[in-house]
């Protein structure tokens with residue numbers, strides 16, 4: 001383009017003619033594929049992403065500061081609202097932290113109930129993730145609704161157990177709130193036994209689907225080294241081939257008694273992340289079957305003090321493998337009934353840090369599925 | 384490209400199966416046409432709290448004693464209680480104001496868990512929409528009061544357990560009361576004996592006109608003997624007298640005396 005003459009008009013415009021080769025757009029916070037109020041500021045060269053800036057905080061609820069002003073048990077219902085799809089695991093992580101601080105023993109039966117609930121939550125979460133992932137790929141509705149239909153059955157179980165579908169507020173320091181109602185275990189068995197049939201059907205529907213394969217393979221690759229450097233945890237890390245699962249590493253609760261495998265990916269792309277979740281659901285079913293078989297009788301809550309007053313200066317970090325990754329609670333006590341510091345390590349927030357790295361060089365449409373494959377919930381990212 | 388056809392056709396077959404089965408398999412079509420048709424509400428569902436009363440009169444049968452434990456335990460602080468007073472300004476164990484802001488309540492059930500009088504319970508009503516965003520969503524005492532029968536209707540299992548617990552508590556309280564009355568009677572007897580003894584001593588002291596020091600000892604000893612029974616006597620006697628009126632209305636009047644032990648109770 002010469003500086004003296006006007007650029008040629010017509011349909012054969014090149015980038016240079018336009019004089020603006022980079023287009024900046026804000027995707028979100030009201031974009032349907034950002035799974036909540038999340039915004040990506042994209043710099044596009046044509047269809048290709050050259051830069052990306054994640055912007056969040058639209059759902060900030062001041063959870064950590066709020067918890068400093070209420071007694072320890074009062075924060076339990078707030079943890080449901082962190083990752084609002086996995087109330088049970090959030091409850092467990094918080095309960096585990098304070099139990100560690102006060103050295104409270106959890107009775108056997110409560111441990112088993114916790115594991116059953118946590119693995120059901122994993123099924124719920126992965127169902128939903130896969131449904132939305134396919135939705136992001138362009139299969140609007142149908143596969144998502146199949147997944148939601150199965151999820152609903154498990155949520156009904158949670159409702160019978162705790163009174164609410166999602167905001168369960170079920171676990172307590174030292175155990176769980178109430179015992180399983182009559183017939184709950186049978187119902188749970190029935191649903192879990194039917195689950196593999198659903199997974200088979202879903203796999204027929206999608207796994208060999210050429211569109212899924214071409215859209216997701218080699219998209220958003222994260223190597224094992226990059227994943228560890230980004231502190232990625234959970235299924236996303238394992239999709240990159242790193243064998244790190246807190247259920248095996250920490251053996252919190254009584255996970256060492258169960259026989260299950262940790263599925264690992266090889267390529268670290270979106271397809272692997274999708275498949276890992278499919279495989280993890282099958283492992284969860286194995287754990288569930290073992291736990292329901294061995295469920296002992298006994299107390300559901302251990303010996304706990306009436307008022308929780310950890311000694312001043314004690315600090316603790318409790319973590320569990322939530323469906324999304326390592327969920328940790330860091331608590332510092334000052335000798336009163338309220339925590340001095342209450343810090344959450346949310347897995348989806350940390351996993352989100354790799355987004356820019358994974359998206360650069362891909363098309364806009366791929367940025368959407370890369371974000372979907374990370375599995376974020378904004379309630380947890382923003383807290 | 385033969386591969387392309389295979390995967391997609393497989394998928395189509397699954398969708399078709401789901402589509403046709405949805406006509407005759409309940410499992411495949413769980414949708415309910417909501418306003419016309421309502422799905423049954425699970426008896427364990429919880430939503431917004433309500434206050435239980437016994438009998439027919441909501442005010443007299445109210446179980447709540449305005450102990451404010453739930454107010455303190457509520458994490459988002461959406462309960463507001465003012466104690467009731469009678470004409471003379473004497474506080475009655477009953478709330479004059481009991482508000483729950485249902486737009487703030489997060490249905491966590493912590494208030495239910497701390498209530499020592501089985502008074503506050505979770506409702507399973509879910510059609511809570513209201514035209515007035517402020518006053519309409521602020522539920523006051525009279526809106527919150529529901530009968531025990533209603534409680535039995537929505538949560539049959541839990542209500543039965545609660546009733547059983549109340550009966551057990553009442554029996555325990557009655558046993559305790561009996562024990563206390565026994566104690567009070569003994570204390571009264573002891574008091575009487577002490578008084579007699581004191582009188583006798585005083586009489587002897589006056590008669591003998593003993594030295595001043597001895598007289599002093601007798602004086603200091605006498606109030607002590609009186610003080611011990613006097614401490615237990617008022618608490619033991621009061622429930623039988625002024626609270627007897629309330630005993631008819633409140634289901635477990637004796638439980639009220641446990642309040643001092645409870646305030647710090649969590650969960």
Ligand code: SF4
Nearest residue numbers: 457488489491492494
């Ligand atoms: S359910 Fe929870 S938020 Fe609602 S009034 Fe009770 S304690 Fe407060």
Ligand code: SF4
Nearest residue numbers: 447448450451453498
């Ligand atoms: S804890 Fe129970 S008795 Fe006390 S004020 Fe609340 S509802 Fe009333």
